[in-house]
Amino acid sequence: MHHRVIDQWSRGVSPLHALSAGVKLAALLGILIAISAAPTYPTIITASGLLTIAAMVSGLPFTGLLSRAAFVLPFTAIFALLTWWSGDPERALLLVAKSFLSGFAAVLFAATTPLAAWTNTLRRCRFPSTLVTVIEFLYRYLFVVAQQAETMRWAARGRGGFRFDAAGGAVGALFARSWQRADGIHRAMLARGFQGTPK
Amino acid sequence: MIHANYSNSRMHIPDGFLTPPVWLTLDVISVPVVAWVARRRPAVVSDLDRRVPLMGVMGAFVFAAQMINFPVGLGASGHLLGGTLLALMLGPGAAAIVLTAVLILQALLFQDGGVLALGANIFNMALAGVLLGYLPSRLFGRNMVTIFLGGMLSVLISGVLALAELQTSGVAITGHPAQVALLLFALTGIVEGAITVVVIRSIERLNHTALRSTSATSLHARLAVIGAAAVLALCGAWLASGAPDSLQLLASNVGLDAEPVWTHSPLANYEVSSLGPEWARRPAAGLLGLAFVYTMFSLGGKKR
Numbered sequence A: 001m002h003h004r005v006i007d008q009w010s011r012g013v014s015p016l017h018a019l020s021a022g023v024k025l026a027a028l029l030g031i032l033i034a035i036s037a038a039p040t041y042p043t044i045i046t047a048s049g050l051l052t053i054a055a056m057v058s059g060l061p062f063t064g065l066l067s068r069a070a071f072v073l074p075f076t077a078i079f080a081l082l083t084w085w086s087g088d089p090e091r092a093l094l095l096v097a098k099s100f101l102s103g104f105a106a107v108l109f110a111a112t113t114p115l116a117a118w119t120n121t122l123r124r125c126r127f128p129s130t131l132v133t134v135i136e137f138l139y140r141y142l143f144v145v146a147q148q149a150e151t152m153r154w155a156a157r158g159r160g161g162f163r164f165d166a167a168g169g170a171v172g173a174l175f176a177r178s179w180q181r182a183d184g185i186h187r188a189m190l191a192r193g194f195q196g197t198p199k
Numbered sequence B: 001m002i003h004a005n006y007s008n009s010r011m012h013i014p015d016g017f018l019t020p021p022v023w024l025t026l027d028v029i030s031v032p033v034v035a036w037v038a039r040r041r042p043a044v045v046s047d048l049d050r051r052v053p054l055m056g057v058m059g060a061f062v063f064a065a066q067m068i069n070f071p072v073g074l075g076a077s078g079h080l081l082g083g084t085l086l087a088l089m090l091g092p093g094a095a096a097i098v099l100t101a102v103l104i105l106q107a108l109l110f111q112d113g114g115v116l117a118l119g120a121n122i123f124n125m126a127l128a129g130v131l132l133g134y135l136p137s138r139l140f141g142r143n144m145v146t147i148f149l150g151g152m153l154s155v156l157i158s159g160v161l162a163l164a165e166l167q168t169s170g171v172a173i174t175g176h177p178a179q180v181a182l183l184l185f186a187l188t189g190i191v192e193g194a195i196t197v198v199v200i201r202s203i204e205r206l207n208h209t210a211l212r213s214t215s216a217t218s219l220h221a222r223l224a225v226i227g228a229a230a231v232l233a234l235c236g237a238w239l240a241s242g243a244p245d246s247l248q249l250l251a252s253n254v255g256l257d258a259e260p261v262w263t264h265s266p267l268a269n270y271e272v273s274s275l276g277p278e279w280a281r282r283p284a285a286g287l288l289g290l291a292f293v294y295t296m297f298s299l300g301g302k303k304r
Helices: A002-010 A021-037 A041-058 A062-085 A089-112 A115-124 A129-158 A164-191 B020-039 B046-065 B083-090 B092-109 B118-140 B144-168 B175-205 B219-242 B244-253 B278-300
Strands: none
Touching: A002 A062, A002 A089, A021 A041, A021 A089, A021 A115, A021 B020, A041 A062, A041 A089, A062 A089, A089 B092, A115 A129, A129 A164, A129 B020, A129 B046, A129 B092, A164 B046, A164 B175, B020 B092, B020 B118, B020 B144, B020 B219, B046 B083, B046 B092, B083 B092, B083 B118, B083 B144, B083 B175, B092 B118, B118 B144, B118 B219, B144 B175
């Protein structure tokens, strides 16, 4: 899965990785707001320059980062083409540049900041602790539940694929198992003295 | 095999599309609403820390469930989006939190939706989508029809809101592209409704403890739903005033423009023409309409 790579990247060692999550989050928002508020070529060129330097400092594979940022392109391409056809090619290019650069900035942030670091920052910024804890749980069990879904998909492929109602049965079973898993997790947490937020 | 995965006609707006006034407004709306929902304490306090791991695992479930493809004919497939399912299983508040968490992770780790656009995406999918997915079952009791309707409405409202926001930001989507987009949303909505129905039926067959019994609607809950719906109507009216095209397109698509009765009603053109200053008319009309619909629903709906 895609986020596994980002997770590994985020545990690297570089000056950018060492920077505190709060500073990186502020820088990310700053760049995004600048691109959004002043969408001109000087802003875009300055932002690309800064992001390229940051990517170099991070020591992560540059093309890898670029290809992850390209995940925004399918959505963007549709609207860019529409804008182009309606006779505004310059605006279309700007749209692609803006959304790609914004995506790249977000990738760079996620690829140099482990999830626990930025969720702790969110918690310190007085984000609702329920929401932050849910994000952490979600991330922790993403691999586990996704693995289960993957197994179901393989099994179904072995039987010749899902019919509509059979796929419904699989998702229902996945739901029930996730629910039981959550109950088990909660009991295990109580046994270890959990009181609302992770310590 | 063509993998025309409907939900990849995504409703996640990336950064770079919305203008600052639009994303800022929606951030300013969504953040306090989510914070309020997240800080609410359930009636039984010990329930809260039981629900936190549950919500987390359910978020992981939403991601994972999207890996299972539902064949919908012609080699195309769809998958569960999950807003309505979560709202019916966990309640709308918890569902909104789970989907917000999903959207935040999608924005940062999957480049699915922007960071500044998070407010917009949360508003469209985690708030409006969940609310509309939940409303039919809440008002009429849970049965196959209301579940289907909820799934369909939740997708439709998310899509239409996204279109309206893009439109307000000056991203030109008019004429045929807008019609195609609405058609896609409608198809995705039908698929989502059908998937939600089969999944809930299969959970029922498993006779799972997760099934919430439809409890009597308390006054408090009703007020919360009305309040949320009112906010939604206000925002919708505000957006509609900025983007009349797409909403009129929607109207013409569902046949509302063929000599509709309501052009003669006091709410014609979403404006209360006889009262109040200019700026208050559309929201007032929206609220009046809501009150009307709500009254009809509570008169017609089964009391439980």
